Amino acid sequence: MHPLTAFLADGSSWITFDVSGFKAEFWSLTFDGLAYGAIYALIAMGYTLVYGVLRLINFAHSEVFISGAYAVVFTLSFLGFGGSPPGLSTPALIGDLLLAMILAMVVSGIVAVVLERVAYRPLRKKGAPPLAFLITAIGASFTIQYLIEWWRGPNAENSVIMFIPKPLFSVFGSNVDDQQLIIFLAAIVLAVGVDQFLKRTRFGRGIRAVAQDPDTATLMGVNKERVIMLTFLIGGILAGAAALFYVMKVPSGVIYNGGFILGIKAFAAAVLGGIGNIRGALLGGLLIGLIGEYGATLLGNAQWTDVIAFVVLVLILMIRPTGILGESLGKARV
Amino acid sequence: MTTASSATRPANESAVRRFRNRWNELSRPQQWVALIPLVVLIYLIPEINAPFLASTSVDFATSMFHAAEFAMIALGLNVVVGQAGLLDLGYVGFFAIGSYVAALLTSPESMLAKIPYLATLPIAMIVTMIFGLLLGTPTLRLRGDYLAIVTLGFGEIVRLLASIIPVFNGNVGLDNVGHPPKLLGQTFSNTDAKPWYWLMVTLIIVILLFVGNLERSRVGRAWVAIREDEDAAQIMGVSTFKFKLWAFAIGAGIGGLSGALVGGQVSFVNNQDFSVPFSVLYLAAVILGGAGNKVGVMIGGFLVAYIPDRFNSLGDKKYLVFGVALVLLMIFRSQGLLGARQRLLARGRQAYRQLLGRPEPITSESSVTPDGGAQ
Amino acid sequence: MTEPAEQPTEQPTEPVEGGIVAEVERMTEAQRAEHAAEVADVVAPDRDIAVGVGDTLLEMREVTMRFGGLVALDTVNFDIKRGEILGLIGPNGAGKTTCFNAMTGVYRPTSGQVLLEGRAMGRRKRYQITRMGIARTFQNIRLFGEMTALENVVVGADARHKTSVPGALLRLPRHHREEREVVERATALLEFVGIADRAADKARNLPYGYQRRLEIARALATEPKLLCLDEPAAGFNPREKQDLMGLIRKIRDDGYTVLLIEHDMRLVMGVTDRIVVLEFGKKIAEGAPAEIRENPAVIAAYLGVPDDGAA
């Protein structure tokens, strides 16, 4: 056999076009994809907000998120959660999860704001070039990751199972479970909430003003520094919420570098939907979630998920360089 | 810390500047002659084996090979990041492709036809350049920030594919990668890094010459113009897309070459050594030394490779140290150890001398410090 | 100084004390004029232009430019004739810069066409438009800050050259030829606009006035058929403005066609041959400076809007 034929023929085992399996599972993949997508969307909103205001890819946002996930794990472990679901009554369970979420929001929010203070603000004061910001962001991301590794070691945290998902109802012959529904609805509620916050409140209008034209906004009396801090804070809070749902979905997925790939996919989601745009982040997140699930099943290997997410990102950017819903930033002027 | 550095800096900098001015006064042939002892010294380093330099974990020649490897990588990445201002966060992907090209074409465990190792070097460069073009064509039209994220994804994809696709043998990898034949009395093997070091240094010198040629030409000027203000460059007639693509492809090619060399030296390639932190280390080398400064980035590459070898006990904490160092560096000296410095005219010396009676831009060093302090 | 006859052109590559710049300082008036003529000769455009002097070089045909709901240019029509200095004036926000952006391909007009020498710009890229022969400066200076003044100008001159990676890598003959040409033209341009003494300084370290002139030199380096200057005198005091108008006249006399945006109407009267007036994206007047001065619509536009009011 010619070596090249062997090279190609060998492929049969690692890539399978499992169309019938894909068809059979289509709806259950869809529901799961939407749940994962909702988590990406919550993280993506943090990227989008910061990017909108500072034109900065806050590379360390994935670590803001993972800090929240650690907070969730610690809180729940403290409350007696572990490898099997606790036999709690529903109200007690909800209370515990809410507590974990609030603590995660606090931790992520604090990490985000401290990050802004320590790493980015000095650069802004100096008027450093954009590249310097991005590199600082990368440095900060590494710092947080390996601080966690130093403290917690290289292995994942023990899993904390919150509850066993129960099917609620069935759509097109596939079950939707309570977990999927909670995550999806929570993401929608938070997205709408942030959108309304930006539209209706004074702070929200301040954020949009700075995003559109920082100089004019400052002239109009908007406190730019406060707006920036607030933006990081909101992004952090959303990441904290994402952290709870992430642990809910992937109970044993909390590891020092666990935010990394998730963060990249969330950023991809933000770009996909149109960066600077909250609805875009939601749409992009859901799409990335769906595409990953579909692709992994179609190609017969879960490892394809990340590969596909990126390939789709590149393809969409080729067709629509400003994302699906378009950027909602002030256009650069010449 | 701040007070100490600001107290020592002026004296240091004026010494550096005096040295640079004197250096600038020399004609180019004189500069070449002046460099000969340095080059000889660099070649001799592994023979000298100074006890204070020797690292604790690996043997000295291997450690120097690592340093040279990083210097070459930094030189390649500098074309992309330092000169053209394109942020490539997936450089390790090109390095990986180069390694795999060398391994697939020489390892007995690969199912492809085998060719002599040295022939894999140009092939690795060409293949990685093609990948650079494939990745660059859709993304280089986009705004710069997107490139960062897409290249990052690319680096991960290469690693994932190396795990998924069977020919690459995943974690098991490809063993007994080839090596050059006996050359000038030197036997290449994976137990003695010295010949590999000499090969690497020689290739670095060749790359320096070529990259220097590019820098002092229309190409280098186009790159710096793009880095400084892409819109203005385009309006001044620079075909920005074409030159960005070139920068990207050239950077990729150098990354591929270094990958093929390292694959040969280690004699083993698997999917473990291509994770994103490497891309970040490479970038750290460039930024640390001073993006846009060829000598600077090589020093950066040397430090980034050598320090962890020397202080191997750090383990994974070296990433922590790098993370903190990057943040501090950006805050206190965002231009790196040596600031960006380029000569963009093949006949610049003559032109300045004719016009001003001075050989080279004298003011450029002072302006390298953006905060303008110190002086 | 003692042996003035020996110093000029004999051995140009010899290090001259102070170089050409210092030498020009030491020249007599007559020598200086002769040197200036030589410089102007190198700077003069050296390309074929399809239209004769006085004929239409660039035509704006029904150009409309919309940004969302805002109509920044509303069916604007005017011609630029080869060899003239055309003034484009109007209050702030009238659409003058947008007009430049539409001409130089920064934006595509929402509708209408821009034609150079009768050829429509169509969907040409920005760098192609530059090579076709339109060059510009920017209202807010956009130099390549880390490059020297000379290198900035050379980037402009590179627009007319062809060497790419293979040629530069192997230093092929064309590369050498172009490097020689480019440096010669760029040094002449720096002398022409009067900033040669700071040729070796990084652009961002130059004084403001030098930066404005450097932008002009860089644009001229592309050998444009039409040179567009966007408020080149912004931030200048009256004396500097006067000097700059002198330079613009000199550029025209050297064979270039100039389109000049200037906010200050009085100033533009002295230097232009014709003037087009924009207000709220519409052309409200066109004609010789004397006519424009008398035009009631123009007077209303300038009196109606406080001079520096609307941003």
Ligand SMILES: Nc1ncnc2c1ncn2[C@@H]1O[C@H](COP(=O)(O)OP(=O)(O)O)[C@@H](O)[C@H]1O
């Ligand atoms: N990219 C853009 N997006 C939205 N509005 C723009 C853009 N460019 C210019 N404008 C608007 O077009 C109008 C004309 O602007 P401009 O051409 O800069 O005026 P001038 O140069 O005459 O002062 C202004 O109202 C300006 O705000």
Ligand SMILES: [Mg+2]
């Ligand atoms: Mg304007």
